[in-house]
Amino acid sequence: MRVYLDYAATTPVKKEVLEAMLPFFSDDFGNPSSIHAWGQRARKAIDESRAKIAKFLNCQSDEIIFTGGGSEADNLAINGLVMGLGSPLALGHPSQPSLELRSGHRHFARGIPSTPPHVITSQFEHHAVLKTCQDLEKKGLAKVTYIRPNKEGIIEVEKIKKAIRPNTVLISIMYVNNEIGTIQPIREIGKLIEKENRNRLKENRNQYGKQKLENGKTNLQSPISKPISNFQQPLSHIYFHTDAVQATEYLPMNVDYLHIDMLTIAGHKIGTPKGVGLLYIRKGTPIRTIIHGGEQEKGLRAGTENVPYIVGLAQAIDLIGRQKTEDGARVINLRDYFIERVTKEIPEVYLNGSKTLRAPHIINFYFKNIEGESIVLGLDLEGVACSTGSACTSQALEPSHVIMSIFNDHFRAAGSVRFSLSKLTTKAELDFAIKKIKEIVTRLREISPYGSKKKEKREKKEGKL
Amino acid sequence: MSIDSLYNKKVMDYFVHPRNMGEIKNPSGVGRVGNPVCGDVMELYIKIKSQKAKGKNKEDAIITDAKFKTFGCGAAIASSSMMTEMIKGKTVKEALKVSNLAVSEALGGLPPIKRHCSILAKEALEKALASWKK
Numbered sequence A: 001m002r003v004y005l006d007y008a009a010t011t012p013v014k015k016e017v018l019e020a021m022l023p024f025f026s027d028d029f030g031n032p033s034s035i036h037a038w039g040q041r042a043r044k045a046i047d048e049s050r051a052k053i054a055k056f057l058n059c060q061s062d063e064i065i066f067t068g069g070g071s072e073a074d075n076l077a078i079n080g081l082v083m084g085l086g087s088p089l090a091l092g093h094p095s096q097p098s099l100e101l102r103s104g105h106r107h108f109a110r111g112i113p114s115t116p117p118h119v120i121t122s123q124f125e126h127h128a129v130l131k132t133c134q135d136l137e138k139k140g141l142a143k144v145t146y147i148r149p150n151k152e153g154i155i156e157v158e159k160i161k162k163a164i165r166p167n168t169v170l171i172s173i174m175y176v177n178n179e180i181g182t183i184q185p186i187r188e189i190g191k192l193i194e195k196e197n198r199n200r201l202k203e204n205r206n207q208y209g210k211q212k213l214e215n216g217k218t219n220l221q222s223p224i225s226k227p228i229s230n231f232q233q234p235l236s237h238i239y240f241h242t243d244a245v246q247a248t249e250y251l252p253m254n255v256d257y258l259h260i261d262m263l264t265i266a267g268h269k270i271g272t273p274k275g276v277g278l279l280y281i282r283k284g285t286p287i288r289t290i291i292h293g294g295e296q297e298k299g300l301r302a303g304t305e306n307v308p309y310i311v312g313l314a315q316a317i318d319l320i321g322r323q324k325t326e327d328g329a330r331v332i333n334l335r336d337y338f339i340e341r342v343t344k345e346i347p348e349v350y351l352n353g354s355k356t357l358r359a360p361h362i363i364n365f366y367f368k369n370i371e372g373e374s375i376v377l378g379l380d381l382e383g384v385a386c387s388t389g390s391a392c393t394s395q396a397l398e399p400s401h402v403i404m405s406i407f408n409d410h411f412r413a414a415g416s417v418r419f420s421l422s423k424l425t426t427k428a429e430l431d432f433a434i435k436k437i438k439e440i441v442t443r444l445r446e447i448s449p450y451g452s453k454k455k456e457k458r459e460k461k462e463g464k465l
Numbered sequence B: 001m002s003i004d005s006l007y008n009k010k011v012m013d014y015f016v017h018p019r020n021m022g023e024i025k026n027p028s029g030v031g032r033v034g035n036p037v038c039g040d041v042m043e044l045y046i047k048i049k050s051q052k053a054k055g056k057n058k059e060d061a062i063i064t065d066a067k068f069k070t071f072g073c074g075a076a077i078a079s080s081s082m083m084t085e086m087i088k089g090k091t092v093k094e095a096l097k098v099s100n101l102a103v104s105e106a107l108g109g110l111p112p113i114k115r116h117c118s119i120l121a122k123e124a125l126e127k128a129l130a131s132w133k134k
Helices: A015-021 A037-057 A070-084 A127-138 A157-163 A186-215 A221-225 A307-345 A372-381 A401-407 A410-414 A427-447 A453-462 B009-016 B074-087 B092-096 B100-106 B112-133
Strands: A064-067 A118-122 A143-147 A168-172 A239-243 A262-266 A277-281 A349-351 A362-367 A416-420 B029-035 B040-049 B062-071
Touching: A015 A307, A037 A064, A037 A307, A064 A070, A070 A127, A070 A168, A070 A239, A070 A262, A070 A277, A118 A127, A127 A143, A143 A157, A157 A186, A186 A239, A307 A349, A307 A362, A307 A427, A372 A416, A372 A427, A372 B009, A372 B074, A401 A410, A410 A416, B009 B074, B029 B112, B040 B074, B040 B112, B062 B074, B062 B092, B074 B100, B074 B112, B092 B112, B100 B112
Parallel strands: A118 A143, A118 A168, A168 A239, A239 A262
Antiparallel strands: A064 A277, A262 A277, A349 A362, A362 A416, B029 B040, B040 B062
8 A cells, every 4th residue: 555645745636727728838839928829828827827716816807927836936026026116117006106105115215214114924835935934034125023933833923913013014923834834814814914004004194194284305215315314204005915825725715805915825835836926916015026028917027928837826725726625524533533543553643733633634743762764665665655844955965944933952853754645645645545554653763762761760860961 | 755845865764763872871971962943962872891901092992882862853863873882892983083064975965054063963972072081
């Protein structure tokens, strides 16, 4: 028996997805930018795909930007927004600058020294978000606050509230943590930001509205034209981005319900081939492209559209829209069965992250006294696929930044393993996996220098090692 | 055994069937190296037959037994196991000449990011011998 329990790393391409894609490889192969019939057929396919996805996200078709995957979408959201703020080239930038859209960078352009805009994210984001933020910091383009998750693996709304500064322009928090599977309070954060933005608008109008009347010029110029301290500057609008890569299949994805401005989806986590994703960008969000070239995707993502993959992505999303609830409940049952048996039947195994605020498909265990890679390797030999941390980090030797952010414990980071299910997973597969996990854990604990109580006692007594 | 493995056949063999795994009661020397920060911890136990004959160098003593215990990845387990095999029966002097590269080569090579495991095995041996010399 071979059991794949690494669906959070990637998923097989769904049959329906592949079928939808096939005509667009060799038959309807046109370039959507071409005006002839070939091109227009491809254009139509993309338009239809966009409409399907817009329905799923409850947004407008032109608020969806197709990308080469989740990482690119995250990069576009963060870099694009920070670069785009105040730039007249940014999409969504008002032609008449207004106080309502005070930006962090506008004062740079005017040569007035000030602090760069402020970004809030979490310590356990995917590296596509984390490293992008770190890079902005290095370049001096942003100051970033990294919120630490609590012991349950949840980012508390209250902590975000406290971190907000007058010049905060972006908050990026993932919907579901990709390593441990905990669900973040995205809707609550979205509501908080919306409320904060409303207050800021009022505040800005109260403080600077008068000046507009006096000099009669555009309202932006008066507070900016003379050097004033940050505290006197208008408050920035805060945009909210969420990386929803691990949430797409199971959780609410209505962007209005969630109160978000930008949202990332990756195709290969939901049954498309690798190499396609999207970023939802709410109208009015000032964002600049990070890939320059043609005018595809409203100029926000140059490069000839990947027509078959975009069609596949729309098909995968359409399938989810139709199946969400029924299959989700089945996966939750399997997940809880798996957690129950592994933690009860194997000594010293602990679940990482909240048991209840958890996506249906991701489970992460801490196996005390043994190391994760050897567990993955041992299970692989027995036909069971799982992973240490995320697949993206297994090439690096660093301990899981997710486990470290929650527990600050190297043993726990080294000994944690992720199992991720899908709608294809069966109970028989889990039973097989549990049997093999028991075997490998027992064997590795025999090899490990830790865990022998007798020995630890002796060492303590002798005071050696 | 799967051919789609991160490691070669030999490394996998030593991972699945580690030789000399365990502890030695009343060892002549023990070396524990590594830490959970880097993800690997090795413990090497050695038993050395004392040389009573006069004029004989201490380093000519023979390592009669070697065992290991390892917390770590597949390469760490295989490297420590291979090290115990390579030093068993050798004199202390000879054992000290076993390089980390030799361990890696005996295993048919390690992936570049795992070479530090063979270095760790070498350090464990050095530490064990140092504790014996004391």
